[in-house]
Amino acid sequence: MSVQSQAKRLTTRDIRAKKRSGENLAMLTAYDYVTAALLDQAGIDILLVGDSLGNVVLGHETTLPVTLDDMIRHAAAVQRGTNHALVVCDLPFGTATDPDTALRNAVALLQQTGVQAVKIEGGAAAAPIVSRLVGQGIAVMAHIGLTPQSVHQLGGYYRHGKQEEEARELIASAKALQAAGAFAIVLEFLVPELAAEITQLLDIPTIGIGSGADCAGQVLVINDLIGLSVTPPPGFAKPKADVAAIVRAAATAYIAEVKTPKDPSLGQ
Ligand code: KIV
Numbered sequence: 001m002s003v004q005s006q007a008k009r010l011t012t013r014d015i016r017a018k019k020r021s022g023e024n025l026a027m028l029t030a031y032d033y034v035t036a037a038l039l040d041q042a043g044i045d046i047l048l049v050g051d052s053l054g055n056v057v058l059g060h061e062t063t064l065p066v067t068l069d070d071m072i073r074h075a076a077a078v079q080r081g082t083n084h085a086l087v088v089c090d091l092p093f094g095t096a097t098d099p100d101t102a103l104r105n106a107v108a109l110l111q112q113t114g115v116q117a118v119k120i121e122g123g124a125a126a127a128p129i130v131s132r133l134v135g136q137g138i139a140v141m142a143h144i145g146l147t148p149q150s151v152h153q154l155g156g157y158y159r160h161g162k163q164e165e166e167a168r169e170l171i172a173s174a175k176a177l178q179a180a181g182a183f184a185i186v187l188e189f190l191v192p193e194l195a196a197e198i199t200q201l202l203d204i205p206t207i208g209i210g211s212g213a214d215c216a217g218q219v220l221v222i223n224d225l226i227g228l229s230v231t232p233p234p235g236f237a238k239p240k241a242d243v244a245a246i247v248r249a250a251a252t253a254y255i256a257e258v259k260t261p262k263d264p265s266l267g268q
Contacts, residue, residue, distance in 0.1 A: 010045060010086045012117065012139045012183040018045070018216075019205035025184075025217025027207055028225060031057050031074045035222060036081030044085050046207075048119065048219060049075040051090040051149070056223045063148045066092040068105055075113040087115040088141050093149040096120050099132035106138050119186065121147040123173030127180040134181030142177035144170055145211065146189035159210075161194040174198045174206075186219060187211045210236040 018025055027046035030036040031053050039047060053074055054066040068091075075089040089109055096102035106118045117139035120126055130140045145160040161167040170190065177185055184205045187195045192212025199206040199215050208215030223229045224237035227244050 009082075009084060009116075012086065015046065015086060015184060015205060016203075019203075025205055025207060027217055027219040029056075029219070029221045030078045030081075031222075033077040033081040036078040036085075036087075039222070040082040040084050045217070046219075047078055047082060047085040047087050049078050049087065049089040049115065050119075050221065051092045052221050054092075056221060056229065062151055064093045064151075066090075068092060068095050068108065072109060072112050075109065075115050079114045086117065088117040088119050089113065089115045090119045090121075096122075096126070096129055099129050102129045103132055103136060103138075106133050107136075110138065117141055117183070119143055121149045123147075123169065124176040127173075127176040130177055130180035130182050140180075140182050141184045141186065141207075142174075142180075142182040143186040143188065144173050144177070144190075145187050148188075157189070159189050159191060161191040167191070167194050170194060171198060171201065174202055178202050178204050184217075187215060210234060 015025060025045050027048055028039055028044055029050040029052055030039055030047045031049060036047055049071060051063040051066045051071065053070060054060040054063040058066070058070070060066070071089055071092050075087070079087050091102060091105055091109070095105040102120065109115065109118060118133065119141040120129060121143045123144050126142065130142060133140050146157060147154070148157070151157065161170050174185055182204060184207055185202070186207050186209065187198060188209045188211065190208070190211040192214065195206065195208050195211035196214035205216035207217040207219050209219045220237060224233040225240055227233070227239040227242040229244060233239055
């Protein structure tokens, strides 16, 4: 029996039980083996192989260019680095356009990576897609509010739920996605009071990002948490480290060392 199969990996049942017991859920993104292994050792509950891969790893302006093959390659690496966290992988732009397409792509993702769940962006319109996948035994995390795959249709990145009608629609979407069988739902950049209300209304855990403290859990892009970026993090991120500065300093020291003429009598 391998070490991995001896360890206890969190399941979607554990994740739902944590909400019922009042334990907040900690979720981070990961895109590679070593980062996933470090976060797993730290005890993270959920690792998301987010399609933010497109922005933070591949250097695209949006998540739209990310392909299913990109997600499969990175999700497989993250999965290999973990034996504790529940691993969730985004279905990227254009791969969940209807229930059949989503099912085909989710099956490919699960079979080729070993991850435990997929995440789908979208409101009530995505409920039939969630329902189809759940009906086939696939664990689905939903995602409403700021849904970056729809950035051009939304007209930018901004806080959602400020208008009463939009707030009502978001509540209806959250309920429809829970009824469709989602085991958890990401609330991205919602008015905090609305995120708190949705958290109270739902049985499944809400996982907030930029949506205030009163969600059942929180998620951050790992690069924003550790300061590994060439652009400033979003205001809500509160980095806990400045890895970019450490990398620059190490590279500067290395370059200086290599370029300094050596004393031939040393290091023989
Ligand atoms: O792609 C991603 O990283 C995400 C999180 C920000 C929730 O969807």
